[in-house]
Amino acid sequence: MNEAIEDIAARIVAAVSGSAAGTDGELVPYSDPLTVPPVIRPGRDGRQVTEIALRPVWVRMHSQVPPTLMWGYGGSVPGPTIEVRRGQRVRIAWTNRIPPGSPHPVTAVAVEREPGQADPHNRPGRQGAEPDGDVAALPAWSVTGLHGAPAGGGGDVRPDEAVGYGGTQLVEYPNDHRAAQWWYRDHARGISRWNAYAGLAGICLVRDDEEDALGLPSGEREVPLVLADRNLDREDAAAGGRLSGRLLHKTTLVTREHPETGRPVTLPFLGPYTTVNGTIWPYLDVVDGWYRFRMVNASNARVYDLVLVDDEDNPVPGVVHLIGSDGGLLPRPVPVDFEFGAPLTIAPAERLDLLLDFRELAGRSVRLVNKAAGQAPGVPDAAWDVPYPQVMEFRVARGAGPDTFVLPAVLSRSFERTAPGEAGCRRRLVVLTPPTTSGGGCRPELWEMEEVDALRAGPPAPGIVQVRGPDGTVRTYRRRARGEGPGPAVREGAYEEWSLLNLGAPLCPVHIPLAECRVAGREAYTVDGFDPALGGTRAPVAYDGDRGIAVPPGEQGWKDVFRVAGGEMVRVRGRFAGAYGRFAYRSTVLEHADAGMERPFVVLPGEVAEFAGGE
Structure with a gap:
């Protein structure tokens, strides 16, 4: 007990003096x-x-x-x-x-991981x-x-x-x-x-005007939350010194070498400290009423799995309601109760529009924490993925009177699940490749594919991908371009469906600009048939009906960022309207985007595209 008291006292002294504990x-x-x-x-x-x-x-x-x-x-x-x-x-x-x-x-550094050592880049x-x-x-x-x-x-x-x-x-x-x-x-x-x-x-x-009519919390009760993970250097760079305050961008050189370049593979940045609006693990004083939080994940690469917990790290149900995503309000509110440990997930560049109901929490504190995969909320991950789960704390005081806001049953009456002309939209396939793929330069890539006759393609061959879909039909696709190669032409005002198929790359959020898109479906695929050394399939990647993947309610609104996990196809459907010119869809993991994981496309008036012989 005395040791615990001494530790608490040391922390208080450190906090007052401004030195690290x-x-x-x-x-x-x-x-x-x-x-x-x-x-x-x-x-x-x-x-x-x-x-x-x-x-x-x-x-x-x-x-x-x-x-x-x-x-x-x-x-x-x-x-x-x-x-x-x-x-x-x-x-x-x-x-x-x-x-x-x-x-x-x-300050940018790269640290090589020693055999058997926990990943050091997140410390x-x-x-x-x-x-x-x-x-x-x-x-x-x-x-x-x-x-x-x-x-x-x-x-x-x-x-x-x-x-x-x-x-x-x-x-x-x-x-x-x-x-x-x-x-x-x-x-x-x-x-x-x-x-x-x-x-x-x-x-x-x-x-x-549609948003105004809802009477949502506003003013001091509408708060932006910009999440970003950070690392800090030490005064003694080797070990043990107090944190210097200098920003540190530390990545890991994985000891396995790329078969073509012989270089170690560099992992994207993940930092130990979560900042909210620039502050590490802040608190916010609120009163016992409704608040609106406009959240964006501005991290380089970290995906947050957020859970609201009490002082004993138990999930707190009935408080969080998701009302909007990247492109605006959802049709209806979605309660987030964290059942069975299910978190609220937000990847880089994704946005969440949240309502929190603090009416029953006067005199209490609740905390938003980042839950590592396989870990209970609030528990650090021994593998250093989430060494510090803390995100922020809400301290709830009693207000001057009762909050009369009522959560609307319907948020967006203008939302259309299916629009005229959407059924006959153009379909495209984009595959995400693992970083070990031949010619990929130690990084995942985005490949645009076009369907070809299997006999003409002559698989297996580099750039050839065969896909067995839900109906059992095997279709053969050939890579159109990679890297700096020319991208597709899209007709302005046209609906398109893009299928994003991850052939074994890490979970990747993909941003598609200009188009207002919905997630039309998520499907599981067995991707063992793709051979990275070949850069193509030796056997078709196949639809896996035994692994059903539901589209969560929070993805049933308008979005422009889509999480694509390994062995998953995400079908997104939307209309490219509102502007002409050059655009680029890209990974929102900045280390991947900087290394070339983005692809151009051009939006043209339909008449121009037809006259020019485009797509």
């Missing part, structure tokens, strides 16, 4: 209040330009850690929350005000690894993309058109869209994993 740099959870980013509401005149400047900013991520140098939009991390009305045309000047010669905020500090000098010398070169928003004049963000100090990226956003939560971040080619990690992210909210 103990030599392992362990931080006290829920020590700091949640920071809410500022709100900007651009003028209604489309000729007016709103400047949002990128600037260096010092952020106190935790009271026990020295301030951290980061880059922020408008001088804050995350950047300001942009609010616009549907149809309110807005021009934003994303201006780079990061002075030349400014040090890049991120604080860099274990003596030397920083990557090329990353340290990177200039402040940035281009901003607004996920979900078609830009005026057409086209998607172009990663190679980034700007340096003093440069401005002027973009016009029509915002002709139902109420939704978009978000913005850096997209600079090849370096977005470090620029976004440095803090360049923020939220944009589109409002409309």
Whole structure:
């Protein structure tokens, strides 16, 4: 008992003094209040330009850690929350005000995993690894993309058109869209994993009359939650020193070598510390009523499996209600009761619109935690996948009076499950390949496929994939392009169904811009027939009817990011409308996207596509 008291006392002293508790740099959870980013509401005149400047900013991520140098939009991390009305045309000047010669905020290292050792990349500090000098010398070169928003004049963000100090990226956003939560971040080619990690992210909210009519919680009771995992360097880089506050991007070099290059395979970044709005494990004071939380996963690669728990780490049912996803409100609210440990999952770039009902929790505290696979809520994962489960804490006080808000039975009356013209839509197959695939350069890829005659293809051969579907028919597909090769042409206004088939790559979230999509189905496939060494199938990958995969209620609304697990086909259906120009669909795992896991496509007027002999 005395040892426990002494440990608690040491933690209190450490929290007060601002030093790390103990030599392992362990931080006290829920020590700091949640920071809410500022709100900007651009003028209604489309000729007016709103400047949002990128600037260096010092952020106190935790009271026990020295301030951290980061880059922020408008001088804050995350950047300001942009609010616009549907149809309110807005021009934003994303201006780079990061002075030349400014040090890049991120220390990047790669640590090789020793045989039998737990993965070290998800632990604080860099274990003596030397920083990557090329990353340290990177200039402040940035281009901003607004996920979900078609830009005026057409086209998607172009990663190679980034700007340096003093440069401005002027973009016009029509915002002709139902109420939704978009978000913005850096997209600079090849370096977005470090620029976004440095803090360049923020939220944009589109409002409309349908949402207003619901009377949802607003003002101080509508709170953005930007989740991002981070790692921090130590004053003693080898081991044992207190956390320095310096951002650390640490990846692991897996000892198995790629058969072609002979190089170790580099895993995407996963950090030990979860930040919410830039603060590690914050708390939020609330009252016993309804709150609305607009959540986005701005992490480089981490997928969160969230559970609301009490002080004893038991799930708390009846509090969380999911009301919206990437593209806006769901048709109806979805209660999230965490039955049988089922979490609320959010992958990088996904958004969740949540209502939390604190009415029965006055005088209590509840916590949002990240549940590792196979672990009970709140329990650290011994393999270091989730070394610290904490996310944030809600401290519930008694309010001045009862909350009269009533959860609507119907949220979006304008939602259409099937639209005219959708049944006859064009179908495409995109496969996700494992990082060990021949010619893939130690990384997963996206391949666009076209159906061909099996006799002409002559399988097995590189780039040839055979698929046995639910009806038992075997279809043969040939890879059209990979990497920088030309992408497909899509007719503006057309409905398309894209089938995303994961042939053994890690779970991958895929972002499809411009189109408003729904998940039309999830199907299990046996993918043993795909041979990475060949780069094709030796036997058809086959539909596995014994492993039924239901589309969860939270995926039955509009989305633009889709989680695709190994051995799974996800069919997404939507209409590509609202803009012409060049676009790119991509993995939202930034380390994969920077390495080339994105593919271009172009949207053309239908008449032009037909005249040009396109698809």
